[in-house]
Amino acid sequence: MDTDVRRAVVIGAGVAGLAAARVLADSFEAVTVIERDTLPSAFAPRAGAPQGHHVHGLLALGAEVFEGYFPGLRAELEQAGAPVWDWGERLCAVLPKGTPPPTPMGMPIQTFSRPLLEHVLRQRVTALEPVTLRDGLTVTGLRTAAPGKVTGVRVKDGDAEDEIAADLVVDASGRSSHLTQWLAALGLPSPRTTTVDAQIGYASRTYTYPEGAAQPSWMGVLQPLRAPDFRKGCYAIQIENNALHVTLHGAGGTQLPHTDDDFLAYATTLRSPVADTIASLTPTSAVRRYARTVNRKIAYHRLSRWPDGLIALGDAVCTFNPAYGQGMTVAALEVRLLEQMLGNRRGRTPLDGRVFQKRLARVTASSWLMATTPDRAWGKSGSAWPVQAGNWFMNRLIDTVPHDPQLYTAFSSVFHMIAGPQALAAPRLLSRVLIGPRPGASRSAIMS
Known part of the structure; x- marks a missing residue:
């Protein structure tokens, strides 16, 4: 050798x-x-x-690659309590222009703690x-x-x-x-x-559901940030040990919570259903903050x-x-x-x-x-025109997603990296983005 x-x-x-x-x-x-x-x-x-x-979060493509290197990994994590669920059916995505209705995508996601x-x-x-x-x-x-x-x-x-x-x-x-x-x-x-530093911060903690308590219909909640108006958001997922892991996001100088009461109060300012859920749950961790998001x-x-x-x-x-x-x-x-x-x-x-x-x-x-394209939008000095154009397109796309299941599915495939960005360039999808949300389209109901 x-x-x-x-x-x-x-x-x-x-x-x-x-x-x-x-x-x-x-x-x-x-x-x-x-x-x-x-x-x-x-x-x-x-x-x-x-x-x-x-x-x-482990995106769908990442889960496939890891399963290839570690056969049976998903089953082993599931045996340890990590749930598997369909991204389109069980994610409550609280977007600026509405929440997409449950949309079966055949895209299994597994959620767990790092x-x-x-x-x-x-x-x-x-x-x-x-x-x-x-x-x-x-x-x-x-x-x-x-x-x-x-x-x-x-x-x-x-x-x-x-x-x-x-x-x-x-x-x-x-x-x-x-x-x-x-x-x-x-x-x-x-x-x-x-x-590229958007100066975004996090505050997180975990909760457990009481024995026999009813759980929400969603397995994950996502309320993204978006410059310059949407400075608060969250990502919450159900993980192993019958636990709910909640991370609250803040940008643009938003003060993040330090204490138990602050955490719930911050959650109540969001449009997501997280606050209603955690109000009756038992915290199992302290509030942890994190700001190394550059x-x-x-x-x-x-x-x-x-x-x-x-x-x-x-x-x-x-x-x-x-x-x-x-x-x-x-x-x-x-x-x-x-x-x-x-x-x-x-x-x-x-x-x-x-x-x-x-x-x-x-x-x-x-x-x-x-x-970096959306993160550059938080800069005070303004962005170059390609970044502005990219953000305009992405914002238009996300604003249209709640009212177009096919576009929601295509966007989710790109987000999870199982399809390349070119998937959104198909003429029938691209035209829907350029036209934008249909006038008078109703805002979708948030999953309870």
Whole structure:
């Protein structure tokens, strides 16, 4: 066996890192996953993922990709209590111009907490023979044989320092990645970083239903934000353990709740049915706030030099405002790219990291545009005309959706990434968007 491709190291045991380890286990003799946090034995939020306290969504395409890598994952999550439901039938989407009526789409969605998903993925990945997970260990830098070749990582465990050799290092350490500094230490130029910050904040908590209590007809509630007028919103989903997970959104300087009373009071200002539901439920968590919602893209793909033996993926490269629910699905697509490139190598030649970063940039491009176009509208300085045109079209589309089931289905397919944006360019759908909501069309009733 070629000794150049025997060992891999993955930095980060989040969703992206675990999925990467799963794919690497098919091509490497040994895969070491390094996690800074001390991981819980059961599923629980971890310090390194504060967003784990907030509502997460796995889009339909992401669920398909993960099921391919972890056969039976959906059934295992369902056995743990994570419900499966049809997006069109059971989502209560409270949009500016109305709420679409229940519309069967044959689009199964599964809802769960992020800690449950990470726990199940950790169990699956660590059961793989090549994989070793080392938690409570901090990566402090890259191990190199020369400026152009990475040969592992330097780590720190308490006061003790060590090195772990690897033929491929994968940075999946998320928003807290130190890769730009590590590359600078190797003499590489700083990559361009682009940020789009809508300054959106979240406040979340979970509730449980009393024994035998009637539950609402919906499984999820979505009331999106929209600049400049709709500054409050929410996303609520039913998850494992008969629980309701509620995240309240605020933009444009909106003050988010801190206390129990504030949380309910904020919910009552929304048009969604969330307040009526949680008023009679028992809270099972404190109110948790979160404000790291900036979209950030690091242009590693534009560096003229890239060291051998290194790649980066997930939030370490491109992060999205979590309100759009794209992060885990995009990570799945990036890992699928990794699998494809590993499979397309000649023999067991090393992975070309520079080519991987270029192709990864294409994987993230459409999701970046979908997230940043509406977020740029919150800027005080105004947006360029392409952004204004994109937002006009998107707003027109969303305003028409409540009154057009076919358009609602097409839009949902694009939102869940099982169809590309071109699906909305079909002439019969495009004309409906351009015409807009029919004059006098009644506002759809909100699901109770």
